[in-house]
Amino acid sequence: MQFKSMVVSNVELSPNYFRMRMTAPQELLASAPGQFLMLKVTDAIDPLLRRPFGLFDVGTFTAEYAGCGTQAYCEILYKVVGKGTKLLSALHHGDVVDLLAPLGRGFDLGPAGEEKVLVGGGVGLAPLYYLAKALVARGEKVRLFAGGRNRDDILCITEFERLGVETYVATDDGTLGESGFVTQVLERHLNKGMRIFACGPTPMLGAVAKMAALHEVPCQVSMEAYMACGVGACLGCVMKGANHTEDTPDYRCVCKDGPVFDSFELQWS
Numbered sequence: 001m002q003f004k005s006m007v008v009s010n011v012e013l014s015p016n017y018f019r020m021r022m023t024a025p026q027e028l029l030a031s032a033p034g035q036f037l038m039l040k041v042t043d044a045i046d047p048l049l050r051r052p053f054g055l056f057d058v059g060t061f062t063a064e065y066a067g068c069g070t071q072a073y074c075e076i077l078y079k080v081v082g083k084g085t086k087l088l089s090a091l092h093h094g095d096v097v098d099l100l101a102p103l104g105r106g107f108d109l110g111p112a113g114e115e116k117v118l119v120g121g122g123v124g125l126a127p128l129y130y131l132a133k134a135l136v137a138r139g140e141k142v143r144l145f146a147g148g149r150n151r152d153d154i155l156c157i158t159e160f161e162r163l164g165v166e167t168y169v170a171t172d173d174g175t176l177g178e179s180g181f182v183t184q185v186l187e188r189h190l191n192k193g194m195r196i197f198a199c200g201p202t203p204m205l206g207a208v209a210k211m212a213a214l215h216e217v218p219c220q221v222s223m224e225a226y227m228a229c230g231v232g233a234c235l236g237c238v239m240k241g242a243n244h245t246e247d248t249p250d251y252r253c254v255c256k257d258g259p260v261f262d263s264f265e266l267q268w269s
């Protein structure tokens with residue numbers, strides 16, 4: 001769907017990290033955790049391209065939202081890294097953006113009864129909150145392992161805890177939680193009967209994928225790539241699949257085949 005959306009709130013949670021709520025058509029309630037949206041920040045020519053963001057949350061307003069004739073909303077959690085996100089951070093209540101959503105392949109929640117383990121690095125936590133909500137609604141036991149460079153990178157932990165998710169935090173500099181990589185904390189808790197869902201920087205995802213293979217734990221990863229169209233038309237977002245060789249190319253479109261992949265589908269070297 002392509003639709004106009006009104007900004008309801010756009011709040012700075014920690015330096016350079018924002019959480020933005022926008023109105024959404026009712027149909028977006030049928031989206032899956034792990035799917036993403038493409039947002040056109042401005043009608044101006046620059047920046048020309050839409051920017052991709054994971055769905056952080058989707059829901060309904062408790063009372064019909066005054067003046068906009070809609071009951072549904074979606075949220076994104078984003079980090080200011082360049083021109084598009086800088087412009088985004090300056091938007092206020094009442095501003096209008098243009099969205100394409102929901103896009104891509106989301107997480108497969110897996111069979112009930114397994115322990116679900118979410119692993120997020122920095123703003124990679126974004127799609128995991130929507131996922132945690134869906135898993136908790138099914139009555140699943142959910143644990144979150146969140147990592148970042150320092151305490152400012154650890155976002156919305158209280159929201160996860162309010163859902164009943166058990167949380168573990170690690171920061172590189174030890175300013176919050178354990179000192180070190182989140183993957184070290186994860187490794188101490190991994191065992192068969194778990195299912196991993198991870199999102200974050202590619203090196204972290206590679207480490208999680210390797211660990212999952214070693215422990216024979218199913219693992220899905222949500223990948224990032226530069227995107228132009230977001231719908232599989234430009235091939236700007238391809239990455240190598242597990243069977244890729246120079247003679248037999250195996251490429252996957254992050255926007256259409258992903259952004260969520262089974263970790264064994266991709267080449268991690």
Ligand SMILES: Cc1cc2nc3c(=O)[nH]c(=O)nc-3n(C[C@H](O)[C@H](O)[C@H](O)COP(=O)(O)OP(=O)(O)OC[C@H]3O[C@@H](n4cnc5c(N)ncnc54)[C@H](O)[C@@H]3O)c2cc1C
Binds near residue numbers: 051079127
């Ligand atoms: C499927 C998907 C979901 C995403 N979800 C989120 C999210 O929930 N929250 C969030 O904050 N960000 C998310 N991103 C990344 C986000 O799209 C980029 O940070 C954003 O497009 C940057 O736009 P910009 O104009 O501010 O930066 P630009 O001016 O375009 O670039 C600024 C810097 O950021 C780097 N950069 C930009 N885009 C990417 C990218 N896709 N991957 C790696 N580096 C990049 C550039 O190399 C450059 O160094 C997601 C990306 C994808 C593909």
Ligand code: FES
Binds near residue numbers: 226228229255
């Ligand atoms: S962004 Fe165009 S094919 Fe994926």
